[in-house]
Amino acid sequence: MDFLAVWTLEPPKVKIDDIPNFWKRKIGTAFRAYDRNNDGTLCYEDLMGIGDYFVKTGKMNRKHADLVYTSLKKTAEGTADPPCDMVTFIRNIYANLIKKDKEQIAKLNLFEVWNIWFSALDADDDNYLTLDEYKILWDGFGLDPRFADIQFSWMDTDGDGKVSREEFQDAYRDYVTNLDTDENNINRFFGPLIEL
Numbered sequence: 001m002d003f004l005a006v007w008t009l010e011p012p013k014v015k016i017d018d019i020p021n022f023w024k025r026k027i028g029t030a031f032r033a034y035d036r037n038n039d040g041t042l043c044y045e046d047l048m049g050i051g052d053y054f055v056k057t058g059k060m061n062r063k064h065a066d067l068v069y070t071s072l073k074k075t076a077e078g079t080a081d082p083p084c085d086m087v088t089f090i091r092n093i094y095a096n097l098i099k100k101d102k103e104q105i106a107k108l109n110l111f112e113v114w115n116i117w118f119s120a121l122d123a124d125d126d127n128y129l130t131l132d133e134y135k136i137l138w139d140g141f142g143l144d145p146r147f148a149d150i151q152f153s154w155m156d157t158d159g160d161g162k163v164s165r166e167e168f169q170d171a172y173r174d175y176v177t178n179l180d181t182d183e184n185n186i187n188r189f190f191g192p193l194i195e196l
């Protein structure tokens with residue numbers, strides 16, 4: 001299961017206005033990246049459309065492209081029907097993240113998806129992402145390429161010029177679970193933040 005799929009769990013009640021704005025922008029930005037056809041709702045076709053792009057552009061061999069589909073299908077688990085709008089998406093993720101039993105959330109293995117993504121992007125299978133390997137993700141999600149290297153450097157916490165599996169997953173975990181409202185938090189896992 002993907003962290004973002006927690007929106008499908010029965011959420012405790014929470015008002016959208018009570019959610020920190022900075023965090024809302026982060027999750028809204030993730031929503032926008034997944035909403036491939038840009039119609040304001042997230043559905044199964046959006047997710048598969050992302051997978052198709054990776055295959056179509058020929059930037060991945062079959063084995064790695066299959067990993068992309070595996071990952072996207074996990075994100076889609078339970079999210080295909082009905083299509084989800086952005087506000088529902090943000091509110092339900094927040095409600096489940098903040099209010100639900102932490103142990104229950106921990107059991108869901110919510111970061112597995114980005115472990116698979118890492119394998120998909122690691123073209124030479126050396127267990128590290130170079131900037132070029134990483135840029136495939138930005139291209140596939142249609143993110144502004146000008147900021148890819150900034151995010152890459154931010155994730156490379158040990159400064160060895162490569163992003164390890166741990167560094168990659170830590171960046172995702174921080175992005176979705178860090179409620180810090182400090183605008184200086186520059187983790188941009190899904191590209192520049194949208195305004196809400």
Ligand SMILES: [Ca+2]
Nearest residue numbers: 122126128129
């Ligand atoms: Ca590599």
Ligand SMILES: [Ca+2]
Nearest residue numbers: 156162163164
């Ligand atoms: Ca590194």
